[in-house]
Each structure stands twice: as structure tokens, then as C-alpha cells.
Amino acid sequence: MTTSAVILFPGLNRDRDMIAALTKISGKAPAVVWHTETALPEADLYVIPGGFSYGDYLRAGAIAARSPVMDALRGKAAAGSRILGVCNGFQILTEAGLLPGALMRNAGLNFVCREVLLEVVNAETMFTRGYAQGQILRCPVAHHDGNYFADAKTLAGIEDNGQVAFRYASGTNPNGSVNDIAGIVSQQGNVLGMMPHPENLIEPAHGGMDGRALFEAALERLEKNAA
Amino acid sequence: MIKARVTVTLKNGVLDPQGKAIEKSLGALGFGGVGSVRQGKVFDVELDTKDRKKAEADLSAMCEKLLANTVIEDYHVDIL
Known part of the structure; x- marks a missing residue:
């Protein structure tokens, strides 16, 4: 069974949605780690909501x-662990220097x-391999x-290296x-950071399932769910 | 004690939509001839030291580590 961990900072408010998604897709509730911790539990996926x-x-x-837990996350990133930052999580990862730009x-x-609308620009990353190259996804932003x-x-570097995972499509930037x-x-x-x-x-109750394959890929559930 | 003022501004070439909005608003108030407005942040910092050199070095380190995001911002330190 794949495991995940969610890192919490005071002021985050999308953590409950993220914990629900990780629980439903991995079959196991994520570990929840407070920002003052200096160590992270072993997990297949670390998430900042x-x-x-x-x-x-x-x-x-x-x-x-600049919180204590970020040094531990830096260690995990360097060791090759999968890390996902969504919205404020993306902003935190860029501020921490774990992703380029601002x-x-x-x-x-x-x-x-x-x-x-999002275009899957690189469908070969460990987060996007459940999508087809160029696939268009619906996704909310806030x-x-x-x-x-x-x-x-x-910018030229990240474009040339295939580091752009998603682009806003069809004039929806x-x-x-x-x-x-x-x-x-x-x-x-x-390490993946994304604003949407x-x-x-x-799940169907959300009015669409376009985000699900990202978590299935990151949590190594693609094959299992397809079987 | 040393008092310092740190000014953080967006780098040249980085789009500043807030500055643009302020610029337009100044025009709407009747201030003609405003070429451009770039907005930024000011930090007034008090340091418990008399050592000016140390204060300057510390303030630069503070800017590099937290006060400015050097991907998009420049900083300037004035010891007052």
C-alpha cells in the first residue's frame, strides 16, 4: 500500500480536501505533519496543500x-522522493528554492x-503518466x-528540459x-508544483474526475485501478 | 542600536500590475505627466549592535534569505 504525508502550516485551508483525496485514492489516510517538525515520516508522496x-x-x-520542516523536505527532495505542492504549496516550493521561478x-x-483548462505538456513525469500527451483537463483554480x-x-531551461507539466489551454490563463x-x-x-x-x-460528486489520474500516478495506483 | 531601512522593489523587466493600477489611478485623479509607477516594500529594522559593518552584512543576509525574493526583487539597505 502506498503511503502519503501532508505537511500543514498555519493558514492553509485546502488540507481537508487534499487529505480526503489522498485517503480515497491510496486507501490509507496520510500522515499529517505540523510545520514545526524537523523530521518527516517515510512516505511515497509528500504533499503541501x-x-x-x-x-x-x-x-x-x-x-x-522558512519553517523547520522545510529542511527535512529539502532532504527528501534531494533523495528523489515525490513531492507535490498545490496552490499555496506551489508558492511555498518556489519560495523554498525547490522549484525554479516565482x-x-x-x-x-x-x-x-x-x-x-489544462494541457498536459509532459505526460512522462511521475505525476502525469496517467494522462496522454496533449490531453486537455478541466481543473479549478482559486x-x-x-x-x-x-x-x-x-524559462528557456525549464522549457528545454521538459519541466513544464501543465499549461493553461485555450486562452484560459x-x-x-x-x-x-x-x-x-x-x-x-x-517535485511538482501547480496552481490548479x-x-x-x-470523484463523480465533484462533477468530474480529471484530477484523479495525477494522484493515481503519484501514488502508484494506476495499474491497480486499471486492473 | 542601529536603525536601518530596507527597500525591496521588483527587478527591471518584471511586470508590476499593482504599480500600473496605481499609475492609472493617479492619472484619474488629475495628476498629469506620471511616466510610470513601480511599487515595493519598505522594512524599518532596528538592530542591537553598534557595529555598522556587521549590521550591513546582517541586513544583506536577511534580504537574501527572507526579505526579498531575489528571483523577482532587488533590495537596497540604508543605515539611518
């Missing part, structure tokens, strides 16, 4: 990224809460600071992200 850690004071994710205030200045930015050199980037993986491919919320489209 969305919300507004520390009220987004200073910059979205900035304070959380997430800035939405270009339209408004908080956006709506459904967007954020104020999702405007992905990286300097030209960094809600925040001005450069190159319509919605989600990226680390150079080694074991796949945990909110995993």
Missing part, C-alpha cells in the same frame, strides 16, 4: 518556506476562482498570486503566467 499560510504575509508562501500577484489583480514568472534563461505555465516539475522530475487544484476533481 493550498491556502494562505501565515496570511500570505511578506509574499505568498515566504514565511512557510509566483506573483495575478496580472489582473483580482482573486480568481473558476474552472480552467488564487490571488498565481502569476508564474521566471527570467528568460530559467487566469493570472498572466509566462508561457501559460500552470505547473512545473523540478529538474529531476520528482486536482484534488477537487477526483
